[in-house]
Amino acid sequence: MMQALSQARYGIGAVVVVGVLFAVGALTTPNLTFRISYAVSFVVLAAIGLAIIFGIMGVINLAHGEFILVGAYATTLAVTKVGLPLPVAMVAGALVTAVFGLVVERVIISGYVPNWIGQRTVGRDLITPFYDRLADSMVATFGLSLIMVQGARIVFGNSIDQIGVPFGSTAGYPDYRIALVGITAGVLALVYVLFTQTLFGTRVRATMQDEQTAKALGIDTERTYMYTFAIGSGLAGFTGALFAPLLSMQPSIGDQFLVEAFVAVVVGGASVVVGTSLSGLLLGPIDALFSDEFGEFAGRIALLITAMLALRFLPGGITGLIDRVRAMREGGS
């Protein structure tokens, strides 16, 4: 997977192609282009936090939608109650979610806090960490998600005041949605740089590839997991912050992201940046076209069928396909 990230040649080519397509589309059929690129950014933003946590830690976070909820609520409340300007509030929302994710990781996923207490009271560990226990981590985070949705309902009621959509509109399409497309590209670039160009990214990739060896080489894998989870949560929160002006603020807001997020992760495969952006490029248009033509239900059915086809014909998702193509080329030459 990481060769996929480091082989920048194809990557730059693909980015250029997408950019040119977007520019041409925006000049010829602006409305359709904006709609599709918004759908692509929706899928990418919905999935990126989940993809990081799943791809690197092997934990399926079913409370992903509720992490988005935390980000959205924190942003909205920061604007309406505290009076922060919107961009600052969005960053604050992402940070709040990251800290929240850190707490969840320490208390539930790694079991550090309960085990620390257990060691001091009954002299043994109380729970085993959830890393790579896929089914169990799903069930546990599902419990967390129930508590969070209902907790939000109890504390904040069935809805809170929404913040207005910033900017005006271009060619009948809201500017804010167009800005979201640019922000999505920025987020992807940032994640890419973080995981390929920094020392932290190298540690993360080492931990992901072979935890034992990484540990033997002196990497604190538990700390790596901890920060990874916080980053994934922070990105989920940032997604919530970005969509806070667009969606009605209900405790069930996270459900709207779940289908897209999970299908994107299934289709994308293990690689975070390449997989998520490619599956966004594939799923976004499918979702947009089917939803516009036949309604939301058809869009979701189309996503479900795409996911099943992808699982059937692309084991390992799109990144698995890329890896296989490369292996074949290298084997041939």
Add this chain to the structure above:
Amino acid sequence: MATESSAPAGGTSPTPIARLRNRLEGPNTIGNSRPFWIGFALVLAALVAFPILGAGTGNQFSLFLVLGLLGLSLSLVWGYTGILSFGQTVFFGVGAYTFGVVSINFPSPGGITGAIAAGTLAGAVLAALLGYFMFYGGVRDVYVTIITLVSTLVMLTFMAQTAGSEWTIGEAALGGFNGMPGMPLLTLGAEGVFTFQFVFNEYEVLVPFLGTRVFDPFYYLALALLVAAYLGLRVLVNMDFGRVLVAIREDEDRTMMFGYDVKRAKLVSFTLGGGLAGFSGVLYAARNVYIDPSVFELYFATLPVVWVSVGGRKSLLGAVSATIAVEYLRLSIGGEFALVAVGALLLLSILVLPGGVVPWTASRGIPWVRTDGIPWIRKRVRGDASSEVTES
């Protein structure tokens, strides 16, 4: 000890009781001893007597019994075959809706009896279809879970938009979020031969020493069906086929290497689970005389997972008893905190007792649920409750 080891280990046995026990007992179920069956009979007697002694509370309790079937279906699929499915409620809901559509169109006793079969079949067929595409399409492990989860959301989106009049099948309107009212009352049998109405047909019965009590036929129908399903599944999981399922749960690749058709076994188990869930949905709709899309909500889809993981997914007994206990708890807490309590219960059970309550109790050697005389089972169950320190 002498009483506990009286069951013959195998082969043909002289008495019918021993033969029956031989079928019902095995390494895959908890409770293989005579004390267990005595306790089982006592609990059963208590459940039979409960509405008569407890004066009318049997009405609410019959709902728990119906949901017990749903819990059993997940226990078979997740606990014994290792497929974590969030989609049991899809089959449950489809069974319920099918029952509604068929029974509204054919409101005679024969038609309603047929509607029960149709609803069960609909659950099984949908599970078979979904399972076929998943298992033969190479979808495995956690991806199956994600697909079933997405199916639930897709069904919710679908049923929510069926409010229009174009969504009418014969006489029956699907009704979108308003649901489907006006189902005929559950009356079984064939016209002219024998029919009996099971819901809203309470008898005043004169019980000696207690005075007149209300007798709800549906409660006893649900109880009988739940016991039948429990015993039937016990036979199934202790058959050779059940051993294959458990082998798949423990190590799918190795089972395939041994030459078993893993995909077919998973499909059969998933289909059976879907049929059982559909049947549970039929009884749910028949009991409430109403069904709406809330059965496809994510929250409802969680409940079976909560029941089964709290009770112990590798144990049918755990699934049934936890279903009843958790539902009782949920309804008695009520209000907005019920959901928080359910979530906390799920979180705590998976953190502290990943194996579930009943297997944990069994591993403690409490006699009536003890896995009789098979030490390696006890060791394995204990090893699964991984947080525990080994002790003598």
